Amino acid sequence: MKYHLIGLVMAALGGFAAPSFAGEREDAASEEAAEESDDPFVKEVYSRVALEQYGRYAIAFTPEEAGQQAVGLGVELNPAQARNFQQRLFYSLMDVDAGNTAFLKQELAMRNGMWWTISEVGRDVSDKVWLMVQHADADRDFQREALSLMEPLVEQGEIQGASVAYLSDRIASAANRPQRFGTQGSCRPGRPWEANEIEAPADEVDLRRRAYGIDLPFADYQVQMDRICGEGH
Template sequence: MLIHLAAALQLAATPPAPASYMTICAKSAAEARELARIRFIALDNDPSAQTDFESGEKARQEIERMRDALDAGTPLPSPYKGAAEYAAASRGNPDPVVSELLMRAARDAFSRTHLTAALRNESWAAGLSVRAKQYAYSSAGALECGLDADNTRWLKAQVATRGWFLKSVDGDRAAGAAWLLVQHADRDPAFQKAMLDLMAPLAATGDVERGAYALLWDRVAVREGRPQRHGTQGRCNGGRWLANPIEDEAQLEARRTAAGLPPMTAYQRRMDTLCPPSSAPTSR
């Protein structure tokens, strides 16, 4: 097995300032690639190791080229289309704060699409061995390791000065982008909980999507060790997605319908496609 991302990154418990945090991540990405290269060549007695390393390195470079294209506003193919749409909306928005919000959401979506590409054998992952895909995926993840923390810091500052991003004021896509950033602010659960409370009346009036509020409600509940209400949070195990405990399951479909979420059976099928064929328990 290749060296996992968590083992390759030895970050301090308290994140430093944004610039130095991203510098640490980039340094760790280079170190992770070198460790993987040594693992391939020096520790594996597999004659295909060099080939896998070279193809994995080419895939990593392709991910970096796509990241540059995203920043330039260039359309990207499936499965990165959603990230590119955020980037295009960013370039076309006259409000500099909303524009930055949309670009941050684009980079968030881009970073989380690598796993989808790997599982579906699409884009940079097409035709790669499992070992080569793991190398490319881990290397890309190491480079992006400071993204969530930086986005959380930025969003907290914006909410403190202007309040939450509203559908009626900032548009549907901006409101969705703000939710995406707080949904992934897992390093700051107190902030997630505070934003959940802030979003509650806005979801009731339509300024926040009910489904987005439901997803964050479940995420906060699971983090606090409580049953979720909408069945949106779970983990991969043995190639299947398993929902975390749900309160009053008899009313689950009614709550999902009220939140504008699809039936649980459809959601289960979709989430199953995001789980490796066989895996140790992994939160998603």
């Protein structure tokens, strides 16, 4: 992880090609889980999700944060270089997400549109497939297709309801429509996490959350997201 970030810092300084996240090894837990499976798809899912989670860990929300990150790596950047470094972090993550989307679309086509169920791949892999779809923001059509395939599986216990709830909110928020479950919002420096508009009646959001297996009340979720925002800034 550290060596990849150093590579991006050097690229921001000029004279070096920016490295790809694809060279990073997955975390130990994911690596162990992948090794235990004989399924090439499962192995690939673990590897790809470890990669995208690493990229999200590394992302800087402002040039100032990017500059501080570089200092932690022993490199001083001027404001222009810090902006360059921040952009390189962001575009590296976009490349990872685009690759994950292409991978899932290709695999889904090979399965004739049959979504991966919990009984087939297990809950952990099912959750990781959802996570890649959740972050496929550059391809809303694919997100909508995935949602249409996942929704009927909730009642069968073959997809976690929370996965459908989060993806549904993601799609609605991107289309500037009210979200049903209050899962999507934004972090801004110096301000608490702010949820995107919630579908009326907003006071029933916890009923909708529980119906889809999200036990954490919305108020507690806000506190949790405030903390995450604070750690990120």
